[in-house]
Amino acid sequence: MLTPPAAAHALLFASGEPLGKKQLAVLLGLKEEELSVIFRGLIELLKGSGVSLVETATEVELRTSPEAADIVRQFRESELSRDLGSASLETLSVIAYQEGATRGEIDWVRGVNSSTSLRTLLIRGLIEGSEDGRDKRRIRYSLTTEALAHLGITRASELPRSTEFRLETSAIIAEESARAISE
Numbered sequence: 001m002l003t004p005p006a007a008a009h010a011l012l013f014a015s016g017e018p019l020g021k022k023q024l025a026v027l028l029g030l031k032e033e034e035l036s037v038i039f040r041g042l043i044e045l046l047k048g049s050g051v052s053l054v055e056t057a058t059e060v061e062l063r064t065s066p067e068a069a070d071i072v073r074q075f076r077e078s079e080l081s082r083d084l085g086s087a088s089l090e091t092l093s094v095i096a097y098q099e100g101a102t103r104g105e106i107d108w109v110r111g112v113n114s115s116t117s118l119r120t121l122l123i124r125g126l127i128e129g130s131e132d133g134r135d136k137r138r139i140r141y142s143l144t145t146e147a148l149a150h151l152g153i154t155r156a157s158e159l160p161r162s163t164e165f166r167l168e169t170s171a172i173i174a175e176e177s178a179r180a181i182s183e
Contacts, residue, residue: 005041091117
């Protein structure tokens with residue numbers, strides 16, 4: 001069985017984003033006032049690990065520690081300096097021609113998992129994700145102004161054969177969705 005600081009560490013790591021203190025208290029089965037003791041234990045647990053606990057009045061999050069700033073900066077710079085691989089270019093193309101595509105739609109078009117490519121494109125600021133209005137569990141990806149500038153265009157509709165590809169892609173996705181529902 002995990003200690004409360006270890007359980008808090010696991011939850012914060014798994015979330016990958018800030019967690020509300022109220023939510024964390026509920027998940028750990030504690031009173032909100034007891035969290036400060038848990039946080040002190042977690043801070044102690046994290047010392048020297050390159051990760052630290054960042055806390056606001058209402059939220060907490062795991063972040064890289066200030067001591068790790070140089071190595072993290074080097075990592076990000078090396079990621080950004082590499083050319084985009086073919087997988088990332090394919091993913092960028094799908095998003096460019098199917099504005100607002102979900103990861104599932106991108107995976108379907110490419111025939112493989114696109115998580116790593118999406119991460120690379122997000123880190124480089126070439127795409128952005130927004131919540132799907134119909135299903136809050138999904139993210140819809142679109143090009144950023146950085147991507148458009150990099151491609152030398154001012155809007156996605158300026159891409160070659162844009163209208164043709166958008167119509168064809170939409171028709172295929174609708175057909176596949178209808179087929180999946182009927183099966």
